[in-house]
Amino acid sequence: MKIHEYQAKELFRAHGIPVPRGKVADSAEAAVEAAVALQAQLIAVKAQVHAGGRGKGGGVKLARGTEEVGELAGAILGRPLITPQTGPQGVTVRQLLIEEGCPFERQLYVGVVLDRSAERPVIMVSAEGGVEIEEVARQRPEAIIREHFDPRTGVAAERALHLAQSLGLGADAAKRAAAIIQALARIYVTEDCTLIEINPLVVTARGEVVAIDAKCNLDDNALFRHEALAELRDRSEEDEREGRAADCGFSYVSLDGDIGCMVNGAGLAMATNDILTLAGGAPANFLDVGGAADPERVTAAFRLLLEDERVRVVLVNIFGGIVRCDVIAKGILEALKVLPLEVPLVVRLEGTNVEQGRRMLRESEHALIEANSFAEAAEKAVAASRGGLA
């Protein structure tokens, strides 16, 4: 789960990481009011959306007076912000963070992620902050210094200081940066983050070290022990269908094509998208209805697919293991009782009680397209998406 910059900064503040003074605003008037209260010469106006690359998309601006804050806020709020991570349609900006501007001399990077190969968290620091860290990693990997740490103990004071010194900071700034490095590692563990980063972490002329940006992603599987953080979920930032699927207990990812897919199991669902693409088709979505697809979830998944105006054909690919194919077939037929079927439906059932399941579908009043193998299912779905089998 992603949270907004201003929410991450509240977390930072609670853990003693210096952040600029600021306030969230959801209208131009509120933005001006917040700017007036700040009494600062330089004011940052920052779009609060989950997508990265906000600066590139024009979602982060500096204003030299409250009037300019109002203008910028009016121009950003309520409009789609297009960044390298949003896709061409962009995301609508609903909130701004109005913050005291912070002139700086240097921009650094500090982040913590899980190193999956080492199976330990790793803290990364770089003297080259303020730019996309993935780009730095690609072009000059030696510019990023990495250090693994034990989540039980965090980053020791002398290791943190060593990392900070490697960034070429003066004695006072290094001490401050070291404390921030330790705090960031601590937040990563105590709040069950999957990623936490400050880019840039800036050093001011007076040697202060301030987090002027904040990014924090949380482990969905650990939200049960972080009730307050779980409440920060912002549904308006989610793909509407992805949110609905999550509420129904299955997994959905929107794609660009026109073949609606319903599959049980994440691996089989990914493989179904692969085989469709290989056969010249384009999946509209990834949908894993769960290894043990029950009738209610099948109905909910069907609803999601049939209500998607992009979908020109639906492909159901189910490997009934413990869940029996006759139960799946029953779920499909139940769903079709309440949902009008206006597009071709290709069904491939395999596994336990497959004959019984196939017979139930064949004997129904619906004109379903039966497929007897994985490859045949893909071919038939692609043909139908081109109008060949409807």
Added chain:
Amino acid sequence: MSILVNKKTRLLVQGLGRVGRFYTDLMVEYGTRVVAGTRPGKGGTSYNGIPIYNSAAEAAREVEFNASVIFVPPPAVAEEILAGAEAGARVIVAITEGVPVLDMVQAKAELARRFSQVTLIGPNCPGIISPEECKIGIMPGYIHHKGPVGIISRSGTLTYEGVRQCSECGIGQSTCIGLGGDPVVGMSFRDLLALFAEDPETLGVLMIGEIGGAAEEEAAALIADGYPKPVVAFIAGKNAPPGKRMGHAGAIIAGGKGTAAEKVAALESAGATVVESPAEMGTAMERVLRAGSLL
């Protein structure tokens, strides 16, 4: 022969709740020797003749077992893994989905420190099966047949698909393992390839990978280093958008890393036979085994 589990395996079920009981019945039906179960507060009772204890430690005082399977809810999985190891299970299979990743980081570090001889499979996995000998997990038993192919996969139903395709080509399996779909899991492709290399019954290995992490690349390094048996591989998620979790917590392209293309390239250059279509896992395995006069 097979790897890790066989007819001699004596299984403890940790978490004989509703789900645990359902799958325990199916494991017993398959022929697995389930010797005890745990359920806090139900110690002293039994389920279909299987004695129930309050904890793994209590069970260990009364019954001998060498493997365990975990069905407890996500918050308790890490501590149950360690409890199972402490109680003497040498193969531990965690089925539960939804375990916090830092719990697994700490549990694995603890296993490495105190129980280096313990083999952990999962969590978020279908389990392990040596056909006609022992099934630990939730896979449908009947699709499996005894034979020469070892199967390792990060997925559940896609593993069944691979098994079925092999079985349809008349190729049975020595042992099939679902590693689990989380970012940090017990055994890796690499670990299991090493075990299959030593197993005389296994003549070839099918590995089914997916986007996210670098476990497939690490396996490729082992294969490139003179792996003695043919390996067929499929990688799922070729058209997955970056930054999106594809169902599994671990199936995500993060920071441009963990793409299917990188994994396919690594495996191909290591000498594995990588199939482009997931419908060709069985036929490719058959072709590779025939080419090596192994069928």
